[in-house]
Amino acid sequence: MAVVGGVGWGANWLTAYSRHERSNVGSLDFRNRLRIPALLDPQPGADGVKRYALELATGESEFLPGKKTATWGANGPYLAPTLRARNGDKVALTVRNKLPDDTTLHWHGMHLPPAMDGGPHQMVAAGDTWRPHWTVHQPAATLWYHPHPHGSTGSHVYRGIAGVIIIDDEHATAAGLPSRYGVDDVPIVIQDKNFNDDGSLDLTETTLSDDIAAIDNVGVLGDTILINGTYDPYHEVTTERVRLRLLNGSNARVYQLGFPDDRTFHLVATDNGLLRRPQGLTRLRLAPGERAEVVVAFKPGEKAVLRSFKPDLKVSFPTGRFTGGDDTFDLLQFRAAGKLKPSPELPATIAGAPAPIEVPKDAKRRKFEFVATRINGQAMDMNRVDEVVPAGAREIWEIERGDGRVHAFHLHGATFNVIEVLGEKPPVEMRGPKDTVYLPGTGTIKLAVAFDTLTDTEKPYMYHCHVLRHEDKGMMGQFLVVEPGSEDKVPRTLKSSAAEHGGGHH
Incomplete structure (x- = not known):
């Protein structure tokens, strides 16, 4: 019986292993225009405070053709608007929770009082309103916001609540980087999903038996990629250079971003601020929660695909296969117009970008x-x-x-x-x-x-x-x-x- 059991386990393991190499390369038509999240950038009131209103609620979205998906969102059925502020701004938010569950909103990457952080200690009960407020006091960066309730962050984020935060300052403005929101300065929220046959979200964290699930412990790894909540997307390019504000908004998947032609793009910012010198790359790894700003150059009339190659997870066999290490996905097609508007040259240095952190010799x-x-x-x-x-x-x-x-x-x-x-x-x-x-x-x-x-x-x-x-x-x-x-x-x-x-x- 032990031999039979061992053979059965081995067959199950091999079947699971073979099924866990996922790819959509060559299967997309890039038929849907990329959705650009709405921008909230209010003028300050008489008291100098910028006020933002967010309403969290359930909704319905059509990701896959002809199929409806129950989703969560802020100010809409899925995802959330982009919030924009400048270093030094006083901001106040009204967060109304019309979801069926208690939840939170965490301002990921923001420096703010812990009572305003939106972590698991700042729960907003279903039907309640939360009014956090703070003064922005950090350099230009691409941040984001998402639920953070202890024990159920994964399911709340997976259902759809996530938004980008853009912090500006005088140094970012002076750098001359592409800055027209949605045109040559584009948020790219990358998420993977699994869908049931009826179009509903599959929340199953693992499809493996218990004995194999010890290897596949990361939770949801989707086989369908959404960019800004758009399936099979394209974006029309009208300028010579485009700044992409990349956010890995997935629950567990790690992406290795680049282009099939191995073109060089330039990293100009990481999670919490600009780089002093843009860095030329052909690949960029993004783990869940990480952000990066890159500038990509395009030629008139060309089509270029942003792809996630097999990520360099640096984990051993067979963990890599079961945690997405052998997966490849086409994410988004860029379609350049026949004539592109000129873009400023990329600066060799960005004045005022954050200096490296200096730690004393006797640091804790x-x-x-x-x-x-x-x-x-x-x-x-x-x-x-x-x-x-x-x-x-x-x-x-x-x-x-x-x-x-x-x-x-x-x-x-x-x-x-x-x-x-x-x-x-x-x-x-x-x-x-x-x-x-x-x-x-x-x-x-x-x-x-x-x-x-x-x-x-x-x-x-x-x-x-x-x-x-x-x-x-x-x-x-x-x-x-x-x-x-x-x-x-x-x-x-x-x-x-x-x-x-x-x-x-x-």
């Missing part, structure tokens, strides 16, 4: 081991304070991926530079200002972290894996930022009211 070092769905062997506890950080600190954080699986690290309320990957200097695409990073290979990645000066002794920020199934299963910790010198005086247990509500209900 913190170590975090990522294994399965645990950080340092612990699951997330809403009442436990894992770390206490002095405001304005510059520290070294060492993240060790100890299990050979796919993980992406995200830190709330701070910016970091990757300074070492597995004992080596990071590649150029990982060196800019970041808040999210793929953890490549089994070993240690070192970060130089710059913390904000906003303090709160009761409401924490989060750090976690941005593979959303891992986050939901407990791969998350939390930290307080406090006045320097008071770290040892702060309780390591949050008050129950703070843990359950966190402020923000009205």
Whole structure:
């Protein structure tokens, strides 16, 4: 019987392995015009505050021809509008939750008070309204926002609530980069989905048996790609250069972006800010939650396809196959007009871009081991304070991926530079200002972290894996930022009211 069972398991494993190489290359017609999310960029009121209104609600979308899909969205049936602000702006948002579930909205990459962060402590009950407000105080960057309820972030994001945030400043304006929203400055929200035969979203996290699912532990990996909620999309190019604000809004999939003709494009910004020098690349890896701004040059009349090649996950056999490492997808076709409007030359340097983070020689070092769905062997506890950080600190954080699986690290309320990957200097695409990073290979990645000066002794920020199934299963910790010198005086247990509500209900 044991032999029969072993043969049966082996056949099941081989069948699953063969089915987990996915590709749509050659199957798309690029028949649908790329949807450009609406732009919310309100004028300040008499009090100098820019006000944004968001309504979260259920809806219905047609992604696949002739089939309706139940979805969630903000100010529409799917996804959310792009929010735009400048460094120094005072902003206030009204978030109305008309969903059937309690949820949150997290401003991913934003430096703001933890009570306004929209993490799991700022739950907005179904039918309630949340009114966060803060002053933007960070350099130009492409950020995003999405739900963050503890234990169900994955399903809430997968159903559709996600939007881009554009932060501008005087340096970005002076750089002369393409900047006409939706024309030569285009948000590209990349998401993978699985659909049932009737067009409904398939929320199944794994299609494998329990014994194989230990390998395929990342959750949903879709075989259908949406760009800005558009299936089979194209975008008309009217200028010589186009700036793409790339966002990996997927739950688990890692993309390796480039063009089949291996053309060089230029990376001009990472998650949390512009680069001092644009970097020429032919491939760019984006893990869940990561963003990048690239400028691509086009020739009149040409068609070019943005493709995700097999991503370099740096995981061992057979984990790579079961976590998307052998998958290839055509994402979006660009169709250049016969005559293109001139674009400014790409600057050799971008004045005012954030400088590398300088860390003192005696900097505090913190170590975090990522294994399965645990950080340092612990699951997330809403009442436990894992770390206490002095405001304005510059520290070294060492993240060790100890299990050979796919993980992406995200830190709330701070910016970091990757300074070492597995004992080596990071590649150029990982060196800019970041808040999210793929953890490549089994070993240690070192970060130089710059913390904000906003303090709160009761409401924490989060750090976690941005593979959303891992986050939901407990791969998350939390930290307080406090006045320097008071770290040892702060309780390591949050008050129950703070843990359950966190402020923000009205």
